[in-house]
Amino acid sequence: MKFRHPLAHEKIELQMTPMIDIVFLLLIFFVMTFKIVAAEGDFNIKMPLARPDSGTPDESLLPPLKLQLVADDEGRLLADGIRLNGQVFADFEGLHAHIRGLIGDDAGPGSVDDAEIEIDADYQLRYNHVIDAVTAVSGYVDADENVVKLIEKIKFTPPKPPPTG
Amino acid sequence: MRFKRHEEARSDGDLTPMIDVTFLLIAFFMVLINFTEADQNELIELPTSVLAKPPESPLEHPIFVQLTKNGTVILGGEEVPLSGLKPYMIRESEFLRLKNKSAADATVIIRADANAAMGKVQEVIKTCQDSKFEVFALRAEEDIN
Structure with missing residues (x-):
């Protein structure tokens, strides 16, 4: 048998060209598919189907909160459309400040856990106003970028029939 | 001084830094790619x-x-x-x-x-x-x- 004697100075040359081809291909693929997508988050709502005998509210010390959102035919919020237990608010900032005063960050008589709000929105109202309302009542972002929770129990009234005509 | 004739013939530029950077870019885009778009x-x-x-x-x-x-x-x-x-x-x-x-x-x-x-x-x-x-x-x- 004949072995070829390895030369001392012979080096195995790596073929770089195919690797660079593939690497550039991958790079182009990832650059093309790259898209900045804003992060998405959820508002959790636990809402079992209301039973007829569940009329009594929970053992909460706070009065039940009922937020009414009134819309015009186009789905826009009316100027006096934000009503919390009958009290009219000009905007969601005002509502938020009121809720914050009501609930408080400190453990007062109404702690965060047992506050409950029911949102009664008109059929035509656009969904983003509802999300604004949910944002206003459910918490805020403090100076350190932490989310402080206010009301966590959010429910909706049963759906209303669509307006006729 | 001794020259190696054989290797001196290819006067390629050094590819290593370029490949380093390219791999870095690939890793960057791979991490950021969002597969939850489905x-x-x-x-x-x-x-x-x-x-x-x-x-x-x-x-x-x-x-x-x-x-x-x-x-x-x-x-x-x-x-x-x-x-x-x-x-x-x-x-x-x-x-x-x-x-x-x-x-x-x-x-x-x-x-x-x-x-x-x-x-x-x-x-x-x-x-x-x-x-x-x-x-x-x-x-x-x-x-x-």
């Missing part, structure tokens, strides 16, 4: 909220219901009228029962368009409640200011 639809423009933060842990049994501004729902990539939601939810709850789970364990993630009517969203919730689903999540886009 359940997000271009038709839907989510409302924004400063409180919308991505959840820390993925939900156990998510069921996506997407509501367009025309009042149709997108279920599993297919656009159907709102009446098509009921059989879908019944099927989902049957499926959960086969896995020894009840409908109350699942989370219905509602991705509704910002301009959808609230009544439609409530109809979606009502339809899900009729199939014994209890936990809902209203999805919003993070507001970047």
Whole structure:
């Protein structure tokens, strides 16, 4: 048998060209598919189907909160459309400040856990106003970028029939 | 001084730094690529909220219901009228029962368009409640200011 004697100075040359081809291909693929997508988050709502005998509210010390959102035919919020237990608010900032005063960050008589709000929105109202309302009542972002929770129990009234005509 | 004739013939530039940088770029884009787009639809423009933060842990049994501004729902990539939601939810709850789970364990993630009517969203919730689903999540886009 004949072995070829390895030369001392012979080096195995790596073929770089195919690797660079593939690497550039991958790079182009990832650059093309790259898209900045804003992060998405959820508002959790636990809402079992209301039973007829569940009329009594929970053992909460706070009065039940009922937020009414009134819309015009186009789905826009009316100027006096934000009503919390009958009290009219000009905007969601005002509502938020009121809720914050009501609930408080400190453990007062109404702690965060047992506050409950029911949102009664008109059929035509656009969904983003509802999300604004949910944002206003459910918490805020403090100076350190932490989310402080206010009301966590959010429910909706049963759906209303669509307006006729 | 001794020259190696053989190697001196190729006067290639040094490829190592370029490959380093290229691999770095590939790694960067690979990490940032978002594969969860399959359940997000271009038709839907989510409302924004400063409180919308991505959840820390993925939900156990998510069921996506997407509501367009025309009042149709997108279920599993297919656009159907709102009446098509009921059989879908019944099927989902049957499926959960086969896995020894009840409908109350699942989370219905509602991705509704910002301009959808609230009544439609409530109809979606009502339809899900009729199939014994209890936990809902209203999805919003993070507001970047």
